Every structure is written in structure tokens, then in C-alpha cells.
Amino acid sequence: MDSPLDPTTAVDAVERGLAEAGYIASRQIATAVFLAQRIEKPILVEGPAGVGKTELAKAIAAWRGLKLIRMQCYEGLDESKALYEWKYAKQLLYTQILKDKLGEVLGHADTLPAALARLHEFGDVFFSKEFIESRPLLQALEQQDGCVLLIDEVDKSDAEFEAFLLEILSDYQVTIPEIGRVDAIVPPVVILTSNAARDLGDALKRRCLHLHIGFPQPKLEARIIETRVPGVAGVLRGQIVAFVNRLRGLDLKKLPSVSETIDWARVLLLLHASALEPQLVRDTLNVLLKYEIDMEAATPQVPDLVAKAVRDVVPG
Amino acid sequence: MLAPSSNSTQSTLLRFFRAARGAGVRISPAESLDAIGAVAAVGYGDRGLLRDALLLTLAKTTDDKRSLAECFDLFFSRADVAGADAAADADLAPQPGDLGDLAQMLRDGDQAGLSAAMAVAADAAGLSDIRYFTQRGIYARRILDAMGQARLDRDIAARSGTSAGRSLAEARDALRDSVRDLVARAILLYAREETESLRNEVLRSTPLSRLDRRDVERMRIIVAAMARRLRDRYSKPRKARDRGRLDARRTIRRNAGWGGVPFLTVWRRRRIEKPRIMALCDVSGSVARTAEFLLLFLYSLNEALSDIRTFAFSAELVEVSDVLETQAIEPAIRDIMGRVGLGSSNYGRALEDFDKDFMSAVTNRTTVIILGDGRTNYLDPRTDILRRIAERARRVIWLNPESRFSWGIGDSEMPHYAPHCRIVRQCSTVEQLERVVSDLLAMDRR
DSSP states (O other): OOSOOOHHHHHHHHHHHHHHTTOOOOHHHHHHHHHHHHTTOOEEEEOSTTSSHHHHHHHHHHHHTOEEEEEEOOTTOOHHHHTEEEOHHHHHHHHHHTHHHHHHHHHTOOSHHHHHHHHHHTOOGGGSGGGEEEOHHHHHHHOTTOEEEEEETGGGSOHHHHHHHHHHHHHSEEEETTTEEEEOSSOOEEEEEEOOSSOOOHHHHHTSEEEEOOSOOHHHHHHHHHHHSTTSOHHHHHHHHHHHHHHHTSOOSSOOOHHHHHHHHHHHHHTTOSSOOHHHHHHHHHHHOOSHHHHHHHGGGHHHHHHHHHHHHTTO | OOOTTHHHHHHHHHHHHHHHHHTTOOOOHHHHHHHHHHHHHHOSSOHHHHHHHHHHHHOOSHHHHHHHHHHHHHHHOOOOOTHHHHHHTTOOSOOGGGSOHHHHHHHHTOHHHHHHHHHHHHHHTTGGGOOSGGGHHHHHHHHHHHHTHHHHHHHHHHTTTSHHHHHHHHHHHHHHHHHHHHHHHHIIIIIHHHHHHHHHHHHHTSOGGGOOGGGHHHHHHHHHHHHHHHHHHHSSOOHHHHOOSBOHHHHHHHTGGGTTOOSSOOBOOOOOOOOEEEEEEEOSGGGHHHHHHHHHHHHHHHHHOSSEEEEEESSSEEEOHHHHHHSOHHHHHHHHHHHHTTSOOOHHHHHHHHHHHTGGGOOTTEEEEEESOOBOTTSOOOHHHHHHHHHHSSEEEEEESSOGGGTTSTTBOHHHHGGGOSEEEEOOSHHHHHHHHHHHHHHTTO
16 A cells, blocks of 8 residues: 555556446546555545445455444444444443452551552553443444444434544544543444435534445446446446436436336346347346335336336447 | 655745635644645655545535645646746847846746746745735735846846847846736735635625625525535434433343343433524515525525425415426526515405415424514504414524614514514524524524
């Protein structure tokens, strides 16, 4: 990473590396990954559902041979579930077991202050690292070889939790009141994803590279299909991509995303289709569209769209 | 990786940040530091890469990305200096000693030299400080002077009548055009910041009734931003503020695993009621000028809040919730104005309609908002219905776009309506509108 590689080549290398891990990245995505490593910044990935935000983190982990630590955010997530928790049961158990030992140690003290003084000599035995249950964030900092930390759907968490993330995002460290600061052994590659359920705070955004992944260009999408569903013939692949792109032009509640395109390509492969036909498309449309209203809106247009998609592909 | 001329590249970047701020992208110092780091990592070699790097570090929303991309293209587009070619083949016999640098460059068609000279001169003239487009002339002159126009003029005068002189003069005119273009671009880049924020500030405090048609687009942006702010602030419950009393029952249950020793405390949570709003908007002729903005506001509110029903009336009252829900803003407003807009207002009739069809939906958790001037054309105001609404609802809020002084004058029935409303506010500017709504949403959290 530190070799004085020409940046263009370096970005190409990222693109290739991700491709080997089965992720076809656009130039911008590759640049983001490159920059994230170079200037050690988290990447905040936004975009519609199913365009491969989470996949990106997995691909980076696979490519660089790092462990992937995933933290799914949800409303009500707090630091005891994200960072650390004391092992209360273990603490209790140990106090029970050590009861006699304590008596022995303190037995020689005559007065209460003397006993207390003895106790102080042992320090905070029960609030040491032994009794800490690491949660994803702390685990990510403790990895010897570094890791990819995926903070998934950060927009689902509360604003407080977002604020709590700031320390780890900007300095790769967390502070545990009883123990002190824990620094990352190797700064992890941090990927945050968001579906824009709510606007994230400026403070969080400021600490991240902001990458927006939209629906891919038809060419890129065709390459993605080629990698993920290798069995689909070239013509059909072109038609699938062209049709889905036309479909995205309609006014739908939920536009079909890359993951839906992949699913649909798989379905068509299973049905041994060699070209798009209106009837076939109508029968399998529910793979692409997830709402009844969308189905109703799109179904009458299917023959037209199929014809256009077929036409799109033939000349090229 | 820092280029040797890192000082000048940095000042270029700094100027780009200013231009980007002018384009409406908010860039914090931390972000500009990141951008400088990122640019150092990718270098200036690959334009696409540079662009991606800046977009990744500076722009944090899709809108920002779009404006920043435009700004980037504008900023890093290098204008070809038109003068160069014109004079290139004119006078091949070089007479070095008696030509100024500028004239020589023009004669030799030295594109690179001319662009560089222009850039240096623009820096010297402080072009990035340009603020108003009335300053065009001054800056163009300053740049030309810094490039050595005086000497060029003398060179041309000395050759007047010869073909060399003529072509140099042509080249000079072309050069002037290029400089003017450069200044025009600078205005686009740098002057926007001031003018935009100034205009937004003015618009926010201008009475709705005095707004111009052409401000509608801008207004929409402001109102939408307001609605978004309000939604962000109020859509999520704030837990910290609700912590108060210990929930003993749940604490014991939670800690049963540790023999009832309360390691974890559970606090009572206060349930927060999301505002259920029914909004009635007057779109009659008397509020014609503000009606569209009020609808615009309703539209934004509808986007921001989940539980809201909206109605519009002149005389007859119709529910417009699904129009606002399903249509884009412009057709929605046109549709509503077409259906009930600009009639002669009859509050009594509208209240009767509401009473007949929708009164049952008003519960003790509903907030009823009425947007209108309360001018009834001397018809029966039916304050009794408003009273009944007030009795049923959690509260009634009346927002009046007219100034307080004119309430009660002429056919205004505000003095009769007001006693039944919990809150009566004048709301004639966007600023006031925002304050009212913010108060309204905040009330639900006590």
C-alpha cells in the first residue's frame, strides 16, 4: 500500500482486486476504496437498497484477506451491545469463589480502615479486561491483523448512537470509563452503509468519505450479471439489463435494484430462457417488483418494454 | 506525494473550495483538509480520479455531488486563449528586441504561455474576490494591465498600418474576449456564494403575499429544507430527556438472573405522541397570493409527518391528502387550485362541510391547524362549529397570513374565531411559519 505507485495504477489494482472477489466496482467505488486506505478514513456508502453496499464490505474483506466484523444497526442499539459489556455473571461468580480468599487477605486487618486500605492494594480486580465482553466495535479494534468493520444501516440507529460512533471513526479508539482508552492495534477498514431512512448528522458525515452508489450503468450491470450468473448467454444478458433499465424509467414505488436483476437472471436461467418474451416476463415480474401497485403499473407496459429492450440489444 | 509546487496547488484547491461553497456545497475546514490529503494521494495526473476524490471527500449528499461536479467542470475547464492562433502565422520574421513579452507570445501562438500569464495576472488582480457582476469591467482591465496591455498597445501602435500590426491588433481583441470569458466564469464560481445567501435571507423574511412568481422555485427549496429540518429534529424520540423515574417492576425482572441485585436499572419511558394533524387551508381569492405558498407548506408538512390529513376550501371543503401524497408538487397545487381555488371564501360553509364529513375523525389527540385570513364575506362565520372542534380536539391552531392590525377590520372574523383557538399566530413569512411549526412539534414532547 505504501509503494509510491502511480495512483491510476493503484486504483486499477483495487478494481481488479475487487473483481477477483466477485465485486464489479465502478471507477468511483474503486477510487473510494483506494482513498479510504490511503488517508485512513471510513467510507459512508449511501444508495438505494440492493445496489451492493454491504457486498462492497464483504468484497474488500475477501480481497484483502481480512476478517469481516459486522454490526447491524437498529433502533435502540446502545454501547453495551455495540462496544462492550461487563460479564456480570462472571464477576458475581468470582466474588463468590474468592469470598474465602478475601477473608484470608482481610482477616489480619484489625480495623475497617485498615481492611479497606488492603483492599485498595489489589486495585480494580473485577473491572479489568478479564471481565469485559467485547462487542463488534471493540473486537474490531482488538484484531491483530486488522479487519473490515461493517456498520450496516447506520441510519436505523438513534442519533445518540451516531454521536457515540464519532470517536471510533475519527481516531480509531474508544474510551471505556473503568479502563481507559483502547486504541486500535491496526486501524480497521470501516464501511458504514445507509439507506437514507433519515439524514445522518453532519458530524458523522464529516468524518467519512461519502460514496453514493446508484443504479449502475447498463454496461457495468451486464458485467455484474456476467460475474454473478455466469450461465446466462450474452444476448439474454443484454436484454435483461436493457429491460430492467427501461423498468427503472417507470414511476414505481420501489425500483428494481441490482440484486433483483441478479435474482431475475438466475430465474431466467433456471427456466432455460434464451430470449425475453412478454409472457415469460409477465410471469416472472414478481422477482423484480416487490409491490402490488408496481406490478399493476408495470404489467400493461411489459410487451412494449420487452420489444424496446430486444431492440436495444440487437444493433449493439 | 506532495507536488513540489504544493503551495500553488494548495491555493488552487483553496480557491476551488471557495467556488464550491459558492455553488452551495457546505465544506468544513476538516473536510477541506481531507480533500487536500486525498488530492495529495491521487495527484493531478488523472482528471477523473481527481474529480472522484474531491467528490468523495467534500460532497456529502447527492445534491451536493451534483453541484460540486458542475463546479468542478467549470473550475478546471481551461479556456483556450483565442488570441494566439490569430497572430501565429502573421509575421514570421522575428524582431525580438522591440516586442513586449505579451506581443511575442501572441505572435508565436504560445498557448501555454498565454494561459499561464492569464492565470498569474488573474491571481494578481485578486479575481477570486469578485463579488458582483458589476465588477466585470474593472477586473478584466486589471488582468489585462497585469498581463502587460500597455506595452502591447505600444507595440501595436508602432506597427500601425503593417500587416503585422493588424494581426497583432486582432490577436489583442481576441485576448480581451478570453479575459472577459475568464472573468464571467469567475463570477459564476465565486460571486454566487454571497448573492445566494443574501437572497435566501431576504426571501425568508419577505411576506408571502409579496413574493414574486419567479421566486417560487427558490421558495420551494427553502420550505423543503425547513420541512426536512423539522422532520429530522422531531421524528425520533429523544431518550435522554425521558429518563426519569425508576421502573421498579421491570428492574427486578431484568435483574432476576443476578439474584435481584440491581445491576441494570430500567427507567420509565414516557410515550411520545406523534402529532396527528388535520390542516385546513384557505385557498380563496382573498388569500390568492399566499394560497400557493400555504399549499406548498402543507405539501412539505405532508412529506415530513406521517399522520396528517389536509383539506382545502374556498367555500366547499375537500380533502386533499391523497393529492398531496401521490402527485408531484406542481400538479398537486394546480389540481387543488383548479378544484376549489380562488372562489369567494365562505368559512361557515367550509366548517359545515368539515363538521358533516370529518368531525368524527377529530379525537382528543388531534391538532387542528387552520391556515387562512378569516375573511368570511360577511357570511355566517359558524363559530359554533369551531367551538365544537376545539372541544373535541387536543388543540386548534390558527395561522393567519394577514398582519395582526387588520384582524377584525372589514369582514375579518378573527376576533370571533380567536377565543376558540389555543394558539393564534400571524404567519406571513417563511421564518414565522418555521417558528410556529417548530413550537407546535415541540409542544408534543412535554
